[in-house]
Amino acid sequence: MDAELKELYQQVILDHNKNPRNFKKIENANHFAEGYNPLCGDRLNIYVELEGGRIKDISFQGSGCAISKASASLMSSIVKGLPVEEAERLFEKFQAVITGKITDEENIEELGKLAVFAGVKEFPSRVKCASLAWHTMIAAFKQEEKSVSTE
Amino acid sequence: MATEIINNNKRKSTGFDVNKIRADFPILKEIIHGKPLCYLDNAATTQKPQAVIDTIVKYYTSQNANIHRGVHYLSELATKEFEDARTKVKDFINASSEKEIIFTRGTTESINLVANVFNKAILKDGDEIIISAMEHHSNIVPWQLIQDQKKIKLRIIPIDDNGEIIFDEFIKLINEKTKLISIVYVSNSLGTINPVERIIEEAHRHNIPVLLDAAQAIQHIKIDVQILDCDFLAFSGHKIYGPTGIGVLYGKEKLLESLPPFLGGGDMISKVTFEKTTYNELPYKFEAGTSNIADTIGLGTAIDYVSQIGLEQISVHENEILDYATESLLQIPELKIIGQAKHKSSVISFIFDNIHPHDAGTFLDFEGIAIRTGHHCTQPVMDRFNIPATSRASFAMYNTKEEVDVLVKGIKKLIEVFN
Numbered sequence: 001m002d003a004e005l006k007e008l009y010q011q012v013i014l015d016h017n018k019n020p021r022n023f024k025k026i027e028n029a030n031h032f033a034e035g036y037n038p039l040c041g042d043r044l045n046i047y048v049e050l051e052g053g054r055i056k057d058i059s060f061q062g063s064g065c066a067i068s069k070a071s072a073s074l075m076s077s078i079v080k081g082l083p084v085e086e087a088e089r090l091f092e093k094f095q096a097v098i099t100g101k102i103t104d105e106e107n108i109e110e111l112g113k114l115a116v117f118a119g120v121k122e123f124p125s126r127v128k129c130a131s132l133a134w135h136t137m138i139a140a141f142k143q144e145e146k147s148v149s150t151e
Numbered sequence: 152m153a154t155e156i157i158n159n160n161k162r163k164s165t166g167f168d169v170n171k172i173r174a175d176f177p178i179l180k181e182i183i184h185g186k187p188l189c190y191l192d193n194a195a196t197t198q199k200p201q202a203v204i205d206t207i208v209k210y211y212t213s214q215n216a217n218i219h220r221g222v223h224y225l226s227e228l229a230t231k232e233f234e235d236a237r238t239k240v241k242d243f244i245n246a247s248s249e250k251e252i253i254f255t256r257g258t259t260e261s262i263n264l265v266a267n268v269f270n271k272a273i274l275k276d277g278d279e280i281i282i283s284a285m286e287h288h289s290n291i292v293p294w295q296l297i298q299d300q301k302k303i304k305l306r307i308i309p310i311d312d313n314g315e316i317i318f319d320e321f322i323k324l325i326n327e328k329t330k331l332i333s334i335v336y337v338s339n340s341l342g343t344i345n346p347v348e349r350i351i352e353e354a355h356r357h358n359i360p361v362l363l364d365a366a367q368a369i370q371h372i373k374i375d376v377q378i379l380d381c382d383f384l385a386f387s388g389h390k391i392y393g394p395t396g397i398g399v400l401y402g403k404e405k406l407l408e409s410l411p412p413f414l415g416g417g418d419m420i421s422k423v424t425f426e427k428t429t430y431n432e433l434p435y436k437f438e439a440g441t442s443n444i445a446d447t448i449g450l451g452t453a454i455d456y457v458s459q460i461g462l463e464q465i466s467v468h469e470n471e472i473l474d475y476a477t478e479s480l481l482q483i484p485e486l487k488i489i490g491q492a493k494h495k496s497s498v499i500s501f502i503f504d505n506i507h508p509h510d511a512g513t514f515l516d517f518e519g520i521a522i523r524t525g526h527h528c529t530q531p532v533m534d535r536f537n538i539p540a541t542s543r544a545s546f547a548m549y550n551t552k553e554e555v556d557v558l559v560k561g562i563k564k565l566i567e568v569f570n
């Protein structure tokens with residue numbers, strides 16, 4: 001593979017695409033949002049169980065490209081257990097990295113595993129794929145469970 | 152399919168030289184991500200031959216002036232070039248008069264024009280328009296915009312699993328409230344060639360006019376509007392090797408005469424006072440404002456170019472590529488072709504079990520291969536097949552079997568990495 005392409009499709013991303021983590025609907029979810037990317041028709045449902053301002057559990061379902069699926073998978077494994085504010089801060093940093101606003105190694109490293117998405121910045125049309133899960137999660141924080149039960 | 156290929160080869164004796172044609176298209180020499188460009192996104196837009204590029208450069212270099220009404224040399228020259236292009240379009244589709252050729256920005260504007268003037272002059276609450284389930288958004292949304300003002304019903308001809316319209320269902324949709332049948336000639340996402348002759352015949356038995364969206368037909372199929380007997384025909388210059396920003400609406404003279412103008416402004420009038428304005432004659436009645444002169448003349452050159460090679464020869468070559476590509480892609484077990492109509496144009500939509508079209512598109516781009524991924528502005532088609540998107544390879548006269556091989560090789564590599 002071409003080097004730039006390899007940066008985009010890192011092994012971690014390919015793995016998460018093939019075997020996504022938390023790819024299910026959690027029964028105890030009290031927050032829910034549906035994400036939609038009209039550009040590619042991708043749909044993503046995010047289920048969150050919040051307890052005392054913390055993400056007790058989180059999962060997702062839907063169809064999407066490798067980038068969006070891996071992003072949802074990695075995001076769900078990383079934010080599980082975090083306070084909501086911390087997840088929101090993480091998203092801001094993530095967004096800055098994938099849009100190329102933060103490029104210094106040190107800052108990127110702070111993202112931990114999420115740093116594998118840094119290659120996305122070279123592919124402007126794919127930024128939305130990487131951020132769909134995050135946007136949807138943030139929306140879910142604000143949306144009470146009634147959407148879930150209408151599912 | 153195999154016998155068809157043999158037949159094609161037999162007919163192909165009159166010296167269609169794909170390498171000679173390729174040499175006319177400078178962009179085909181581009182290197183993309185270190186690989187030779189393999190341009191298979193022709194349904195989105197075709198590349199331009201040098202002759203078209205030269206025409207536009209020449210126009211701005213030595214002919215530019217506003218047309219009509221000018222008395223100076225350049226204005227007369229530009230007017231002549233512009234009107235010559237209209238004659239070329241007229242001859243190309245065998246319209247009976249230049250009055251029937253209206254220049255627009257493209258297929259989209261052509262359909263919007265018809266929708267607008269039909270809304271003004273013909274449509275009433277309760278009327279119905281028939282379209283099909285495989286329309287491009289540009290033949291859906293203009294009708295929906297009317298629905299904001301009037302109670303117009305859109306009736307949709309359903310399609311089957313192969314991507315063909317169900318003709319019997321179409322017949323059932325026709326009734327005394329039907330005011331227009333507006334249908335795509337060739338589907339841009341499925342490749343289906345619709346039985347437009349039969350549709351028009353059926354419609355005319357009920358005195359219903361028919362608009363054909365020929366955006367994907369004009370560059371592949373010889374169209375004679377008098378034989379077809381369609382009432383309107385819309386197409387875009389950029390899909391037939393011409394510039395963007397220029398398109399055509401053909402309409403039968405009598406019908407156009409009976410319809411009110413679309414936009415108001417200069418050029419479309421014959422006399423203006425503050426009390427009353429009389430409209431110009433056809434086709435100018437429908438061409439308000441300064442036209443896209445350079446690109447119109449460029450379209451004329453594109454039509455000359457296509458005519459020189461001959462649409463018949465072009466379609467023989469393209470069908471050969473289509474058959475070869477279809478056979479090659481069917482060899483890949485992980486791949487499924489969406490749209491298996493009996494009569495197809497050179498468009499192949501495909502999906503994979505486990506690979507999303509966007510990943511395919513990005514991956515193949517790095518092999519120098521340009522394909523399109525997404526819903527192709529036909530979301531109802533995606534819904535019909537229960538898929539979010541497809542990958543689409545579409546072929547033009549300059550594509551080769553070698554390029555199909557490059558695509559197949561790229562896809563095999565893709566499957567290796569993603570599966």
Ligand SMILES: Cc1ncc(COP(=O)(O)O)c(C=O)c1O
Binds near residue numbers: 259287289
């Ligand atoms: C079948 C069909 N109809 C209409 C259009 C719209 O053409 P344009 O965008 O040039 O107006 C297209 C182009 O994508 C098409 O493929």
